[in-house]
Amino acid sequence: MSYLVLARKWRPKKFSEVVGQQHVLRALINGLDQDRLHHAFLFAGTRGVGKTTLARILAKSLNCEQGVSSTPCGECQSCQEVDAGRFVDLIEVDAASRTKVDDTRELLDNVQYSPSRGRYKVYLIDEVHMLSTSSFNALLKTLEEPPPHVKFLFATTDPQKLPVTILSRCLQFNLRRLELEQISGHLANILQQEDIKFEVGALTELARSADGSMRDALSLLDQAISFGAGEVTDEHVHQMLGTINQHQLFHIVTALINHDGKALLEQAQELSAQGRDFISVLNALLALLQRLATVQLVPELEYSSDDEQQLLTSISTQISPETVQLLYQIALHGKRDLPLAADPKSGFEMTLLRMLSFQPKKSEPVTTATPVNKPVPTASPKVNPTVIAEEQVVSPVSYAPTVPASPKLSSQIAEPPQPPSIPTKPAPKIEQAIVDNQTASKTLNASNWLSVIGSLKLAAFSRQLADNSAFIKFEDNKVTLVIAPELAHLSSDKTQDRLATALGKYLGQTIKLVFQQEAQQDAVTATPTLAAERARQTQLSHQHAVDSIQNDPAVDELKQAFNGRVIETTIKPLD
Numbered sequence: 001m002s003y004l005v006l007a008r009k010w011r012p013k014k015f016s017e018v019v020g021q022q023h024v025l026r027a028l029i030n031g032l033d034q035d036r037l038h039h040a041f042l043f044a045g046t047r048g049v050g051k052t053t054l055a056r057i058l059a060k061s062l063n064c065e066q067g068v069s070s071t072p073c074g075e076c077q078s079c080q081e082v083d084a085g086r087f088v089d090l091i092e093v094d095a096a097s098r099t100k101v102d103d104t105r106e107l108l109d110n111v112q113y114s115p116s117r118g119r120y121k122v123y124l125i126d127e128v129h130m131l132s133t134s135s136f137n138a139l140l141k142t143l144e145e146p147p148p149h150v151k152f153l154f155a156t157t158d159p160q161k162l163p164v165t166i167l168s169r170c171l172q173f174n175l176r177r178l179e180l181e182q183i184s185g186h187l188a189n190i191l192q193q194e195d196i197k198f199e200v201g202a203l204t205e206l207a208r209s210a211d212g213s214m215r216d217a218l219s220l221l222d223q224a225i226s227f228g229a230g231e232v233t234d235e236h237v238h239q240m241l242g243t244i245n246q247h248q249l250f251h252i253v254t255a256l257i258n259h260d261g262k263a264l265l266e267q268a269q270e271l272s273a274q275g276r277d278f279i280s281v282l283n284a285l286l287a288l289l290q291r292l293a294t295v296q297l298v299p300e301l302e303y304s305s306d307d308e309q310q311l312l313t314s315i316s317t318q319i320s321p322e323t324v325q326l327l328y329q330i331a332l333h334g335k336r337d338l339p340l341a342a343d344p345k346s347g348f349e350m351t352l353l354r355m356l357s358f359q360p361k362k363s364e365p366v367t368t369a370t371p372v373n374k375p376v377p378t379a380s381p382k383v384n385p386t387v388i389a390e391e392q393v394v395s396p397v398s399y400a401p402t403v404p405a406s407p408k409l410s411s412q413i414a415e416p417p418q419p420p421s422i423p424t425k426p427a428p429k430i431e432q433a434i435v436d437n438q439t440a441s442k443t444l445n446a447s448n449w450l451s452v453i454g455s456l457k458l459a460a461f462s463r464q465l466a467d468n469s470a471f472i473k474f475e476d477n478k479v480t481l482v483i484a485p486e487l488a489h490l491s492s493d494k495t496q497d498r499l500a501t502a503l504g505k506y507l508g509q510t511i512k513l514v515f516q517q518e519a520q521q522d523a524v525t526a527t528p529t530l531a532a533e534r535a536r537q538t539q540l541s542h543q544h545a546v547d548s549i550q551n552d553p554a555v556d557e558l559k560q561a562f563n564g565r566v567i568e569t570t571i572k573p574l575d
């Protein structure tokens with residue numbers, strides 16, 4: 001039953017077998033080979049990244065009976081005892097359980113004595129930040145004048161809690177979390193040598209769950225082998241971890257793109273029946289959306305496996321980068337709110353439905369830079385061919401700006417209004433009136449004044465004069481107008497002359513302009529000017545836009561989801 005002890009069996013015995021942490025290895029190997037090794041090292045890093053493993057190899061390197069080197073023989077008694085964890089001169093201490101000053105003093109009292117078997121005593125003090133202040137003081141004395149036969153290896157997950165006096169006497173290394181690929185690659189290597197069947201996706205999933213810790217990964221691998229009765233398959237690993245497989249994940253995204261609410265809820269039901277953990281499902285969805293956004297925005301960067309990359313590329317052309325961002329936010333908030341939901345499944349479903357309500361319905365061909373017809377793998381270890389076939393027939397969706405949710409215009413629009421869109425300004429009545437006017441008889445009165453003025457070809461100041469003049473009457477060949485006193489400067493011989501010429505051309509007769517004086521300024525309020533009418537229209541159309549936004553249920557949902565508010569002055573009617 002060798003697979004039950006993988007972590008122990010495959011613990012690296014040489015520096016060359018250690019996965020990752022190359023920066024630390026290089027320093028240790030150089031120091032050993034040049035016989036200039038610092039006397040105290042501080043390894044900062046999370047659990048399971050190789051601190052103890054490094055300490056053991058170092059102890060072997062220093063005490064191998066063949067001599068000090070970075071490549072201990074592994075055969076001599078010292079090497080074998082270290083490997084077996086019973087070498088007397090490797091002293092491992094867990095400070096978390098040994099904080100009393102007496103313990104530390106007892107430990108440090110022994111420091112001065114020569115090693116009993118080897119050349120060096122190697123002290124590995126784990127979670128060194130947990131030592132008491134007096135223990136630190138005792139330790140500091142030793143570090144100030146270290147006996148030549150002693151090496152200290154301190155490990156901590158929280159280096160900031162260490163006194164500066166200790167820190168300054170150590171060579172500090174920050175051990176890194178292992179990369180996903182480093183872990184999955186190592187697992188694959190082990191399984192190949194153990195002759196155990198596996199699926200690559202399963203190892204990726206185990207590595208993801210291990211979150212940078214090789215020890216956790218190996219422990220999970222042991223469990224997975226037991227769970228799968230000697231095989232490591234995607235399905236078993238997903239069942240074991242309660243995670244979702246890529247196949248299901250792509251189904252969800254495809255259903256969203258296709259606006260297929262039924263398929264979406266069926267997926268939720270299936271996940272629930274399989275006992276998946278919805279938090280980890282949302283995590284997986286977040287990870288997928290992040291990869292999707294990367295493929296869309298930084299297409300030259302290929303960091304997924306080929307098959308996944310191609311699937312992502314294929315999907316990325318069917319959904320806008322903005323929508324991906326929005327879906328990501330919704331998933332993130334869905335995860336945050338999941339514990340507050342009546343039950344996890346309904347919380348998850350609500351998150352999917354929220355995504356659905358923000359995903360534009362497919363209608364027009366998509367317009368993106370990337371071609372849709374990218375080749376898609378014919379076989380894939382992660383996604384079966386059926387899924388790929390389905391991905392291929394997904395119709396392109398449109399994410400062109402959707403048509404306004406304006407109630408007045410809705411009858412002209414086949415599609416229901418889609419959030420989040422901003423209503424356009426209703427078709428200007430003025431222009432409509434102009435069109436009518438062109439077929440009507442050429443006359444001038446209070447009701448056609450605005451449209452006639454709007455249709456005249458005028459430039460600069462004469463246009464200003466026309467726009468700000470109110471109509472009073474048109475009798476014989478005389479047009480009587482009034483302009484507000486504060487705008488009287490617009491009226492000069494030149495501008496009056498040009499306006500009169502344009503009006504005359506329109507009416508087909510020579511006309512004379514008469515501007516009434518201030519005494520009749522009441523008339524200005526009684527008869528609108530084109531400028532006033534335009535201002536009123538702008539105001540109306542802004543109000544209309546504000547109303548549409550404020551009454552839009554989708555906007556309401558956005559406000560609630562993101563705890564936001566609409567700043568009315570930023571709402572602009574579309575032209």
Ligand SMILES: [Zn+2]
Nearest residue numbers: 064073076079
């Ligand atoms: Zn040896």
